[in-house]
Amino acid sequence: MAIYHLEAKVISRGAGRSAVAASAYLSCSQIYNDYDGIQHDYTRKRGLVWQEVFLPPIAPAAWSDRSILWNAVEENEKTKDSRLAREFVVALPIELGKTDWQSLLTEFIQDNFVAEGMCADVAIHDPYPPGHNPHAHIMLTIRPLQENGKWQHKTEKEYLCVRDGAEWGFTSAEYKIAQAEGWEKQYQYLVGERKVYMAPSEAEKQGYERANKYPKSTKYGRQNPISQRWNSDEQLLIWREKWATVTNRHLAQYPEIDARIDHRSHAARGLDELPTIHEGYHARKLEAMGIVSDRCEINRQIKADNALLRELKAKVKKLAAAVKTSIPELANALESLRENMIVLMYRISHIRISKQKISDYVDAVKPVVERYTEIKQEIKEKNTERKQLRAEQDSLPFIHVIKHQKLSEQVATLTEDLEELKSEKSMLLNSMECADDAAFSKFKKEVKNLDTQMDALEQAENKFTAELDRTLERYRDLEKTVADVDAGELTDTRMELRTGKEQSAASQLQKIYGVKYDYDMMRQSKLEVKKMLGEVTRKPSITQMLQRKEPESQMQKPPKRKQKDYER
Template identity: 35%
Template sequence: MLSIALFHFHVTQIKRGAGQSAIASAAYRAGEKLHSEYYVEISDYTRKGGVICSEILLPSHAPPEYADHETLWNAVEKAERGKKAQLAYSFDIALQNEFSMQENIALARQFLLENFVSRGMMVDFAVHSPDKEDASISNPHFHVMCPIRPLDEHGRWGNKQRREYLLDEHGDRIRDEAGNYVFNAVPTTDWGKPETLEEWRQAWADLCNQKFAEKGLDCRIDHRSYERQGIEQIPTVHEGPPVRAMEAKGIRTDKGDFNRWVRKTNAMLREAKNKIASLLKWLKAVKEELSKPQPPMLNDLLMTYYNFKGGSKPSPVP
């Protein structure tokens, strides 16, 4: 029977409106010291531990100078003028403890090239493997940052959206009460669609499962939720390095307490489910046994004998 390995694939957006900086985010992930031209400040994470490698993957039409962290993300900040601009997609993806670090890095690079760069996306990724504290489980993972704004075929920044104007029955544009043309904003890429995220999650699971099979390991990962898999189990929440560091030091956290409750509850559910399954199995065996032909009782034999002789029926045997 195959066992279930770790699957974590989470995506958010880095937003200026939330006080976030693309330069600061990239510096943290790469463990580097980067200067932000937009905020006129320096983000220094050179003392951050656990950064195994950091790399930028570019499509063929991207300017080669974007292979530098500071150049790329300052260009992104400059291209986004809005105070609430959405700057980048940010992915947090778990690696597998069953693979070597070299295998994990190669797998991450293959996944990003086949699923992101092939779509014209620029990819800044970094592999992290925080030091284990006490007897905690290793948590290797990789971070990915991708600019939301695409590049055109000439390597210039393109549009995130295009306008689709609403037309009347005569094919003329419709105006609103203020006299402005009514339109829908349509994304120019499929990068932000739920269907694309689902495709990426499945592609990562398939790639890891292929590697498990190649290594002859009896474990797999599944990108679907427990509910979609038909598994009656409560999912835990992702704790993240800061929470795990606090828990390792004996500091209880809300997320840690919740996950402990989930694990205890799931154990109770599994025990109850196993007991119910055993009871149903026993009832099935009893039913099958009762359905078998039973040997005749003494009373049945006497009744048959007297009926055959034509005599009077005897009193029932107590």
């Protein structure tokens, strides 16, 4: 089914990643990184369904080649911990096909990113086996663009200037105007053994010596307002909502698809359940199946079943002792046995449906659990391998340039593999509504407990089936004793009792199931018992026919309509 998953990341050199490597990985292509001289080749990677580069009108046309685009990004960023790109990983609804995915992503990217001036590099991955985990990677440029296609600054130096005891921040362009209005930059001056910031005019009056040439400024500078908005939590929430909206719109194009996604948290939707499978989704699923959510509740249910069986057996014994040759007693005994059979048939049907739903659920989640376990192991192994390669690289003399470069390529490949695995891991956690590994462990335990619950339901079904067979046998034995009685009168008496007995059966089941009592299942149980007993629609007795005709004979016939003069 369609799930909501949108994971936001930042590709930065500080985390050991490069934009070129990430782009080559998501597009399964080969790109050379001019910044560090590493050739990234992922042409043998499988699972690529579709890839595209989207550019705003002000971007250079050459950037439609992803190698040129991301090398331009790498060239413009100078520091060793630069933020190079923003990445979104989104889950694609399995109800849609390849063409729908392309249309969905194109609309989302054009309306939310390209329209804002970002360049976007997107790829759809559908790892083996096809349809198992379709998702898309969207890489976005972080710096805004100028009208001439040049990069804008992320942040700008902001000098803290003073005037008449007040302090205010100005950029270089702003300071040219502020300086004419009497604002001065502040520098460090030696005041005894201390370094104190003050304006040059004040320091000169007191004869202080300047300690260095750097003016006082804010720690991080002034952020570009466009970048500031893109980096805000509020904007991320908007993008998350937009993804849900556009996905639901594309799903709604197909009337046969009723799946929808929701970007909001459980708390935002007014749900009390925690967003973990073992206490939220999983428990709700089991309740929707008509069974309880854990092993203790199953045991309590079985105790209630056993109590019902004891009650039914006691009833049968009492009937067997009380039955004589009188028609009312025989009719009551037969209808009471029939009532018991309806109750037993309902319980058996309910258990079988619950077993089928649990079986379907386990079949659906077991591959997810197995894949998640595999991914955890793969991440562990690749982390170990990457650590070993980095240690080998650090211990290698710098003169071995080629060896260094090969090790760097291997580390970059492992880093991108790890990012892909982490994204898939996050997506699987989201599909199971688990917040972390601890929640997954509880979920895995709950899935294992379902096997125990299936065994308990199997035992309960066997008990009810055996009791149903015994009740049917008693019914057949009792039928043999009615050979000498008036069949018509016996049938009439039984029909008079039947409605009350069926209501009694329904009442018993409603007490057991409460709001989960199913009227359709009750109707079906009656039909099954009717077939089991070989009941056919019998003709009513003469007494019943007379009783039915009597009201009709007493009804007054409508007066004969007189002919009007104009009808003659």
